[in-house]
Amino acid sequence: MAKSILTLKGISRDFYDAKVRQRVLKNIDLEFYAGELAIVAGPSGSGKTTLLSIMGLILKPSEGRIYIKGEDVSDLAEDREATLRRRNFGFVFQTPTEIPALTILENILVANAVQGTRVPPALRDKAQSLLASFGLSEYAHVKPKVLSTGEKQRVAIARALINDPVLLLCDEPTSALDAENSALVLDTLKGVSRDDDRGVVLVTHDPRVYPYGDRVITLEHGAVVHDWRREVAA
Amino acid sequence: MRSLVAYRMLVHDRAPTAGAVLGVVAILFLVGQQLSTLFGLFTYMSVLVDHSDADVWICGKFTDNANSTGQLPVRYVDRLSGLADIAWAEPVITTAGETRRKDGKAEGVVVIGLPAPRLTGGPWAFERGSVDTLLDYDGVTVDSRDLELFGDPELGDVLEVNKKRVRVNAVTKRITSFGGTLVFTNRTKAREISNLPPDRCSYILVKLKRGADVDAAVAKMRAVLPRAEVFPKDVLSRLTRAYYLINTGIGFSFGFTTLMSSLVGIVIITLTMYTSILNREKDFAVLRALGGRKKDIFVIVLCQAVIIGAVGIFLGFLLLALFLNGTRDSNLASFVPLWFPFVHAAFTLALCLLGSLFAIRHATRVEPATAFR
Numbered sequence: 001m002a003k004s005i006l007t008l009k010g011i012s013r014d015f016y017d018a019k020v021r022q023r024v025l026k027n028i029d030l031e032f033y034a035g036e037l038a039i040v041a042g043p044s045g046s047g048k049t050t051l052l053s054i055m056g057l058i059l060k061p062s063e064g065r066i067y068i069k070g071e072d073v074s075d076l077a078e079d080r081e082a083t084l085r086r087r088n089f090g091f092v093f094q095t096p097t098e099i100p101a102l103t104i105l106e107n108i109l110v111a112n113a114v115q116g117t118r119v120p121p122a123l124r125d126k127a128q129s130l131l132a133s134f135g136l137s138e139y140a141h142v143k144p145k146v147l148s149t150g151e152k153q154r155v156a157i158a159r160a161l162i163n164d165p166v167l168l169l170c171d172e173p174t175s176a177l178d179a180e181n182s183a184l185v186l187d188t189l190k191g192v193s194r195d196d197d198r199g200v201v202l203v204t205h206d207p208r209v210y211p212y213g214d215r216v217i218t219l220e221h222g223a224v225v226h227d228w229r230r231e232v233a234a
Numbered sequence: 235m236r237s238l239v240a241y242r243m244l245v246h247d248r249a250p251t252a253g254a255v256l257g258v259v260a261i262l263f264l265v266g267q268q269l270s271t272l273f274g275l276f277t278y279m280s281v282l283v284d285h286s287d288a289d290v291w292i293c294g295k296f297t298d299n300a301n302s303t304g305q306l307p308v309r310y311v312d313r314l315s316g317l318a319d320i321a322w323a324e325p326v327i328t329t330a331g332e333t334r335r336k337d338g339k340a341e342g343v344v345v346i347g348l349p350a351p352r353l354t355g356g357p358w359a360f361e362r363g364s365v366d367t368l369l370d371y372d373g374v375t376v377d378s379r380d381l382e383l384f385g386d387p388e389l390g391d392v393l394e395v396n397k398k399r400v401r402v403n404a405v406t407k408r409i410t411s412f413g414g415t416l417v418f419t420n421r422t423k424a425r426e427i428s429n430l431p432p433d434r435c436s437y438i439l440v441k442l443k444r445g446a447d448v449d450a451a452v453a454k455m456r457a458v459l460p461r462a463e464v465f466p467k468d469v470l471s472r473l474t475r476a477y478y479l480i481n482t483g484i485g486f487s488f489g490f491t492t493l494m495s496s497l498v499g500i501v502i503i504t505l506t507m508y509t510s511i512l513n514r515e516k517d518f519a520v521l522r523a524l525g526g527r528k529k530d531i532f533v534i535v536l537c538q539a540v541i542i543g544a545v546g547i548f549l550g551f552l553l554l555a556l557f558l559n560g561t562r563d564s565n566l567a568s569f570v571p572l573w574f575p576f577v578h579a580a581f582t583l584a585l586c587l588l589g590s591l592f593a594i595r596h597a598t599r600v601e602p603a604t605a606f607r
Contacts (some may be wrong), residue, residue, distance in 0.1 A: 086525020101246030113235030
């Protein structure tokens with residue numbers, strides 16, 4: 001049986017627009033497992049990115065509880081949340097977010113050393129091997145501007161994996177890519193999800209991505225309207 | 235890694251970094267130049283007191299600075315000689331004089347008449363000649379900076395001061411006073427120039443015996459000379475500087491310029507660093523999303539401020555050193571006490587950090603959720 005990584009119970013989130021409350025997530029109950037690529041789909045404004053932010057401890061829910069591997073992390077202080085985020089989650093954003101001032105290798109390492117820790121040689125080696133596995137070794141010491149958007153997204157995946165996260169949270173990672181690069185990135189994410197200790201959650205509104213998912217969760221108006229899981233062959 | 239990120243961002247954003255460094259350079263150079271000039275003027279204000287080997291100066295009643303005193307009875311020396319702590323006491327004469335150049339133009343001078351043979355309170359640096367030449371009855375010194383004023387005299391040339399004949403026997407090296415052009419001579423000649431009665435003098439300089447308690451000795455002197463002011467040397471020096479600072483507007487002028495220079499520098503640093511942070515907002519959001527805490531962002535921006543401060547301080551001091559070196563032989567007063575560079579560097583760094591506060595505040599408030607936008 002697949003290991004539960006993240007559990008959301010009764011998650012709601014309100015935003016205020018000119019003092020008028022808008023509930024963008026409504027009583028969400030979800031559980032995410034290792035070895036699974038889960039796609040969160042839905043139209044624009046359905047609350048996908050808000051849900052992803054709450055899952056990654058970037059945004060606090062207005063109501064509900066969050067559990068990482070069974071541990072309640074709903075009421076942690078900001079610094080503790082940041083540390084948990086660093087240890088447990090990897091992020092791939094919609095557009096490339098490499099820091100242009102850093103080299104590709106430094107961009108990957110910063111995800112580990114952002115809290116001021118020293119970078120051990122073993123971690124440097126790991127970053128190099130991640131780059132090699134994505135065919136980007138030759139770019140280790142150059143700035144991100146020389147990379148294509150597809151290459152930058154693969155660097156973002158490498159950066160997300162440097163801390164061995166239990167969950168990779170990807171916010172429409174292929175929206176800025178052409179078909180060929182999209183396929184490359186999605187194959188990479190699919191591969192990453194085939195790990196007994198890690199899951200991948202991918203937010204998208206692009207139906208072409210659905211076939212890559214082991215599970216497709218559909219959000220509409222802030223509520224889960226459909227949660228489909230691919231049947232695993234016996 | 236945080237300091238590396240800070241450094242890399244600064245190098246990447248060259249234009250705003252250069253702007254912020256310029257702000258630091260502006261503070262360091264402008265404030266440094268102003269204050270070195272003020273310190274230079276300080277040395278002019280109390281030059282005679284600071285370079286005398288006397289421990290105590292006795293002046294006329296109500297004297298509030300070393301460059302203006304009334305007349306004192308010379309017999310006060312006898313009263314002082316009776317005190318146990320006193321090694322010697324010597325009357326000195328100062329008087330305003332007027333000299334005529336060869337072209338007939340009049341120039342004001344301050345004549346200092348020193349007691350022979352000790353010639354205490356006399357000149358301490360010479361380009362030509364020596365202090366002993368003042369033992370010659372007509373002997374005077376003129377300063378190297380004032381030679382043109384006197385018509386470029388050679389040693390042995392005869393001049394007139396208050397229509398009295400004097401002979402240039404020595405040229406002093408950069409001895410300048412706030413009160414005017416200094417001409418040293420012996421007390422007899424000064425008395426002739428000033429027409430001061432033989433029983434009067436301007437100051438009495440007192441040297442205490444080795445190990446004597448200055449405060450106790452001063453108290454005893456005040457007791458025997460109730461109609462005179464008795465100042466320890468350092469007190470008279472401070473009083474003189476304070477007098478000019480307050481009464482001439484120098485203090486306000488230099489204070490205002492220093493304040494304005496600091497403000498301009500801070501504004502430049504604040505604006506450039508803040509703009510730079512605005513441009514880097516997404517990067518900080520990503521760092522926060524990746525697990526960076528607010529304090530990590532604080533450290534990154536603080537590192538940037540320190541790096542900008544350090545580079546600016548180095549360049550500012552370089553510029554200041556070049557300026558001071560270039561104006562060393564001019565008439566511009568400038569002096570840099572040994573402690574000043576350290577205090578000024580700390581002050582400038584503090585202003586740089588102050589200027590970075592808005593940037594720090596903004597950067598630490600960037601929400602990690604904005605990385606998703």
